[in-house]
Amino acid sequence: MPIATRRSPLALVQARDVQAKLAVAHNIADADREEAFPILGLVSTGDKIQDRTLQEAGGKGLFTKEIDEAQLDGRAAYAVHSMKDVPTQWPAGLILGATLEREDPRDMLLARGGETRLVDLPKGVVIGTASLRRQAQLLHARPDLTVVPIRGNVATRLSKLESGEVYATFLARAGLNRLGQPEAKADPLEITEMLPAVAQGAVGVAVRDDDAYAQDILKPLNHVDTEMAITAERAFLAALDGSCRTPIAAHVDLETLDFVGEVLTPDGQKKWREQGSLKMSERTLEAMAAAGHQYGMAVRRAAGPALLAVIETA
DSSP states (O other): OOEEEEOSHHHHHHHHHHHHHHHHHTTOOGGGHHHHSOEEEEOOHHHHOOSSOHHHHTOGGGGTHHHHHHHHTTSOSEEEEEGGGSOSSOOTTEEEEEEOOOOOOOEEEEETTOOOSGGGSOTTOEEEOOOHHHHHHHHHHOTTSEEEOOOSOHHHHHHHHHTTSOSEEEEEHHHHHHHTOGGGGSOOOOTTTSOOOTTTTOEEEEEETTOHHHHHHHGGGOOHHHHHHHHHHHHHHHHHOOSSSSOEEEEEOTTTOEEEEEEEOTTSSOEEEEEEEOOGGGOSHHHHHHHHHHHHHHHHHHHTHHHHHHHHHO
């Protein structure tokens, strides 16, 4: 029962983690897990495009297209995704079969001068990021800084930092932790300083909606609290835009169910935010989706035509 994944180092680590968890859940010896759940590594369109940002190329679905196709044509039973890269609407025939326990969702600022806070960056330095969300949040806090796009995996972006191409960049702490990078030991940016991408730090496993056997195999891997949190976050995203062409961020605290979500203009000059507490008594996927949608619509009403202009010009 093959597991499809991108071939990037982080994606392969995540796929092997799913493979190991499936083996443990179903009492399969380590020596046999590769035969039981072989990994099918694929190169996504998003990985091939390195000369422009994702919003210019067509959106976050570029990281999932080839993997989706492998599932739908029967080459793979499962597919492992970083949930922040998954469009809000699954392709027809696919569903989310399991959500693993969330890693630390916070962003990290990595700077040549060792700064770990936006306020401490020297005036006017060049920051590299391909994330429109991070660009907007950075410029909202520090409009004096210059942002340039950089693409590539973790190692590529770290090399551009070390070479002096940029003074600083951002990486998700979850990815650094999973790769065992020493940079993960530094202080992350707090949620209050830079709100993470929707579903950042969460790994999901997709399955065909007509494959009941594969769905049952996945059930022991599902982390309900993480599933609840990202359901609310993704509903917020869907209510606003749902692509990577608008700077949108959201986060649900797994313990308190406190919700905060925001959308910005790409230049960071305007920001609209909603926050509150989701009801502990309504810990169902339907309630979480409804709450996220409610917060998203509240942002739409607050922003009015200004938000529509951001979406239409993105």
